[in-house]
Amino acid sequence: MIKNLYRTVKNLFQRPSTKIGLGVLVMGGFIAGAIAWLGFNTALHATSKEEFCLSCHSMHDNLLPELQKTVHWSNRTGVRTRCSDCHVPHNFTDKIARKMQASREVWGELIGTIGTREKFQEHRIVLARREWKRLSANGSRECRVCHDYKDMDFNVMRPASQVAMRRAAERDESCISCHKGIAHQLPDMKGAHNPAFDTLVSAASGQNIEAGGEYFAILPRDLFTDPQMTQKIGLLEVGAKVKMLETQGNMQRVELDLWRKNKGYGRVWYSQFGLNITSAILEKTVSRDDNLVKVLEAQEDLLTGLEWQRVKAEVWMQAESLLASPEPIWSIARSSYSSSCSTCHRQPQEAHFDANTWPGLFGGMVGFTSMDEDTAKVVLKYLQNHSSDFSETAHGNDATKGAVQTARP
Amino acid sequence: MKTSMNTTSEMTTGNRKEWLSFLLLAFIVLPTVMVGAIAIYGFAVWGLQILVFGPPS
Numbered sequence: 360m361i362k363n364l365y366r367t368v369k370n371l372f373q374r375p376s377t378k379i380g381l382g383v384l385v386m387g388g389f390i391a392g393a394i395a396w397l398g399f400n401t402a403l404h405a406t407s408k409e410e411f412c413l414s415c416h417s418m419h420d421n422l423l424p425e426l427q428k429t430v431h432w433s434n435r436t437g438v439r440t441r442c443s444d445c446h447v448p449h450n451f452t453d454k455i456a457r458k459m460q461a462s463r464e465v466w467g468e469l470i471g472t473i474g475t476r477e478k479f480q481e482h483r484i485v486l487a488r489r490e491w492k493r494l495s496a497n498g499s500r501e502c503r504v505c506h507d508y509k510d511m512d513f514n515v516m517r518p519a520s521q522v523a524m525r526r527a528a529e530r531d532e533s534c535i536s537c538h539k540g541i542a543h544q545l546p547d548m549k550g551a552h553n554p555a556f557d558t559l560v561s562a563a564s565g566q567n568i569e570a571g572g573e574y575f576a577i578l579p580r581d582l583f584t585d586p587q588m589t590q591k592i593g594l595l596e597v598g599a600k601v602k603m604l605e606t607q608g609n610m611q612r613v614e615l616d617l618w619r620k621n622k623g624y625g626r627v628w629y630s631q632f633g634l635n636i637t638s639a640i641l642e643k644t645v646s647r648d649d650n651l652v653k654v655l656e657a658q659e660d661l662l663t664g665l666e667w668q669r670v671k672a673e674v675w676m677q678a679e680s681l682l683a684s685p686e687p688i689w690s691i692a693r694s695s696y697s698s699s700c701s702t703c704h705r706q707p708q709e710a711h712f713d714a715n716t717w718p719g720l721f722g723g724m725v726g727f728t729s730m731d732e733d734t735a736k737v738v739l740k741y742l743q744n745h746s747s748d749f750s751e752t753a754h755g756n757d758a759t760k761g762a763v764q765t766a767r768p
Numbered sequence: 769m770k771t772s773m774n775t776t777s778e779m780t781t782g783n784r785k786e787w788l789s790f791l792l793l794a795f796i797v798l799p800t801v802m803v804g805a806i807a808i809y810g811f812a813v814w815g816l817q818i819l820v821f822g823p824p825s
């Protein structure tokens with residue numbers, strides 16, 4: 360059977376033609392080749408059309424309505440951007456490679472990987488990450504087919520755009536490092552997961568814990584009154600310091616020794632007197648409960664006139680979430696800070712601001728970045744804990760002064 | 769070869785067979801091989817992008 364097939368194929372290619380003239384063969388072959396190429400190109404073109412993209416339900420139901428709300432769908436100049444303008448590479452090799460990658464997407468559509476809106480929302484961060492990686496690697500080449508720095512008149516841009524865009528042009532930066540979510544809703548960063556945290560988790564599971572030692576939380580953790588986790592009484596934040604009391608199975612009793620403002624429920628607990636570095640947030644129901652919370656001393660903050668109380672509580676939390684040193688946490692935060700916050704301006708020195716100023720500044724900026732919620736919290740803690748309140752070389756350092764000024768044209 | 773083409777009937781069958789082969793080669797085999805080769809090329813580039821090159825620049 361196979362041998363037969365082999366012979367047929369061999370004959371087809373090797374037996375010389377006896378009846379059909381050479382010219383006819385060449386012409387026929389040429390015409391056939393031309394038709395085949397034409398057909399191939401038509402197919403390539405057809406599979407780059409918007410209609411083709413939208414023939415899959417997951418694309419039509421999720422991405423189209425989002426795109427339709429943006430300036431790339433309809434604008435005053437009437438230039439419409441199609442899915443393929445942004446998503447299909449324009450040179451042959453990369454385009455073909457991309458089309459082959461689509462085999463995975465066809466398979467996904469068939470088995471319904473993102474068959475519903477919920478599934479899509481859950482999975483889209485993975486997809487978005489791929490596109491971000493691609494667009495960073497090629498310097499957002501697809502965007503720049505339509506708008507490139509060399510053709511931009513920065514003077515007619517909105518004032519808000521000018522500083523950032525001039526600087527981007529100077530460094531010939533990839534558009535996507537600042538313009539994420541330009542065509543679709545951004546993925547829900549809450550569900551996003553910074554893979555760097557995985558190393559912390561494995562470090563924590565190997566951490567040798569001793570009663571009486573001081574440890575730092577690597578992840579936000581729920582707090583309970585008892586090891587059976589019957590009553591949740593609050594949340595311990597990343598980087599918070601606790602004192603180990605005892606371990607029971609996979610639960611640990613720890614002592615919190617923190618500060619709070621003596622007003623309202625007093626549920627937010629800070630790591631130091633006078634500094635708004637949140638360490639724990641207690642439930643309203645227990646934050647004034649004398650059985651749980653012991654007030655050790657009180658002190659007035661002269662700046663705000665508020666009374667601060669040093670408070671102590673013994674609580675239960677899940678094991679394997681503590682490290683003896685906060686340094687591994689800060690090093691993750693540091694790298695996230697320097698990569699995310701240096702795209703528009705040099706990242707300000709940590710010690711250029713004090714711990715109570717950082718939250719406001721950071722909150723105004725974090726929206727420009729793609730940090731997920733957990734990472735953002737850690738980075739803010741990092742900045743506060745390395746702010747001028749903690750640094751001997753605070754202010755005075757000339758290098759820090761220029762940090763933001765250089766962002767101006 | 770020569771002897772088999774003595775009669776007209778054999779000539780027409782030989783003729784027909786040859787045309788059939790030609791059409792098969794030109795309009796079925798050629799496009800298939802072309803699309804196949806490009807697909808293999810595409811998959812190869814994709815594979816290399818995953819393993820070696822990273823995303824295209």
